[in-house]
Amino acid sequence: MLVQLNRAAGEAMSSLTGPGPAARVFAGVDWAENNHVVCLVDADGQVIDRITVVHDKAGIARLITVLTRAQVAGVGIERGDGPLVVALLAADLPVFVIAPSQVRNLRSRYGSAGNKDDRFDAFVLADVVRTDQRRLAPLVNDRPETRTLRALVRARKDLVGHRLAVANQLRAHLLIVLPGVVGLFSEFDAATSRAFIAAFGTQDAVDALTAKQLQPWLRQRYYHVKPATVLLQHLREAPPGVTGAAGQAMAGITQAYLGALNTVMTHIEALETQIAGALAAHPDAAIFTSLPRAGTTRAARLLAEIGDCRGRFPTAAALAGLAGVTPSTRQSGHTRIVAFRWAVDKQLRDAVCDFAGDSRKANPWAANLYQQARARGKNHNHATRILARAWLSIIFKCWTTNTPYQPDQHRALQTLLLQQHPKPDMG
Incomplete structure (x- = not known):
């Protein structure tokens, strides 16, 4: 049976380059982190070849070679970004993105039980391109500047999510060990707030503060903040935190969260600088x-x-x-x-x-x-x-x-x- 299938696949593939008009071939690529399963079908929806390629430079090159030799009329894939998609577009292959949720719904179209199977999903992607190509919008390649800008803004968005997560962890921790710092400044993760936590990160240090000490500290570093007397009143009226040896031990946790937050904020600022430069150079x-x-x-x-x-x-x-x-x-x-x-x-x-x-x-x-x-x-x-x-x-x-x-x-x-x-x- 396997020999017959391979012989049929070979005959179908050889017919693509034989005399006369080339048959229309469609491909589906089931994308994965380490390798990709590829299925090729003919104009009647019959499978003519299946291969698995490794997600590396050689594997992607092999895939492009197979698809270009077969003169595929369309490639179905579940995601529209990454090195594989860039290579497909660079080879002038028509690429159609079919969302994973659509693939999941389309499995029942072929009588599948709905279970995830890479080989079957690759077939579904190829056959949907064959039957529904007129309803699908081909993926187009943006300028390199646009793709770079997209990577920058998405990376920044991811880091902002990390910033919020770390800031929330630090805030929850301080509500126990140093409640007075929460709400002291308008933005909890602002530079003013982070510097204050770094300088006065224990309840004992906050209790020892005076307006005479705090006012010069504020004046040297920041502008447009509340007067020292107002900040001290907020600190005095807040619930008491952890003091003594336990407070000193908790300070290590405070500084760990603060260090993580500072690192994320530094990288966000660096990305924002890159984004500003990339945007300024973009024609749009x-x-x-x-x-x-x-x-x-x-x-x-x-x-x-x-x-x-x-x-x-x-x-x-x-x-x-x-x-x-x-x-x-x-x-x-x-x-x-x-x-x-x-x-x-x-x-x-x-x-x-x-x-x-x-x-x-x-x-x-x-x-x-x-x-x-x-x-x-x-x-x-x-x-x-x-x-x-x-x-x-x-x-x-x-x-x-x-x-x-x-x-x-x-x-x-x-x-x-x-x-x-x-x-x-x-x-």
């Missing part, structure tokens, strides 16, 4: 930095997650759909269900909603749209997605015309401003 920077309260990091995230290939999104609705800010509507007969959209680019949705949620603090049109949604009974997250959808229509127009956002050309904004501040009657 002016479009995204012109958006209200976009700043540098937020503008960089929007640019990186949307990308720079205009052909990826034929309409603003396509961009909004991938970002998950439009609902998923299912209708059958008289039944119509509108639900939250799950199968989306979560990185893009997070970037767009983060921008939209903050934009209402600087843009009256955005604030009005958000308040209208809240007045209709929408919660904060839903109202933010509604606002994000509206913003994406504007961003899409700016992006496709290479034009920065201009508030004086935003008709809805100008109409609202005119209603709020009508011009005086000069008659």
Whole structure:
């Protein structure tokens, strides 16, 4: 049986390079950390070859060779980033990303029990590209500058998550051993707060502080902080912490958490410097930095997650759909269900909603749209997605015309401003 299968596979593969028009071949790649299972199917959905390649330079090169020789018409894969995808795109192979959740649902299409199997998933990916290619959007390659910027902003986002985790651990620890420090400054993980914990990290040190000692310390290091008397009052009114030998022992834990937090903060600041430089050098920077309260990091995230290939999104609705800010509507007969959209680019949705949620603090049109949604009974997250959808229509127009956002050309904004501040009657 195995000999027959191999013979059939060899005959099918040889027919690809034989005389006459080449048969259409489709490939599926089940991605894994150490190796990748690949399945090739013909135009009828019959398996013509299966291989497993190691996730290294030689393995990826071997895979590219197999796919290019077979002249595959499309490659299905579950993720759209990484060295393997970069190599596929560099070889000018049409790549279609099919989310793992979609693959999981598609298994039942072939009568599978639904269990995870790498060989079977590779077949599913290949066959879906064969049957549904017209419904799939091919993955496009952004500029190297955009891919670099995307890696930077995603790394920063990951580190921000670590910062929050370590800061929460330090805060929980201090609530036991030194409660007075919690809430002493406006931001717990700010430089002022971290320096104070480093200098006065025990209850005994805090109890020995006087306004005469604290005021010069504050003046030498920071500006725009509360007076020393106010800070001391907060420290005196807080519940007592751990003192004596036990307090000194606990101080070691405090400094360990603080050291971890300082390290993460240092790396975040270094990444932000790199992000600012990469954004400034990007051709599309002016479009995204012109958006209200976009700043540098937020503008960089929007640019990186949307990308720079205009052909990826034929309409603003396509961009909004991938970002998950439009609902998923299912209708059958008289039944119509509108639900939250799950199968989306979560990185893009997070970037767009983060921008939209903050934009209402600087843009009256955005604030009005958000308040209208809240007045209709929408919660904060839903109202933010509604606002994000509206913003994406504007961003899409700016992006496709290479034009920065201009508030004086935003008709809805100008109409609202005119209603709020009508011009005086000069008659």
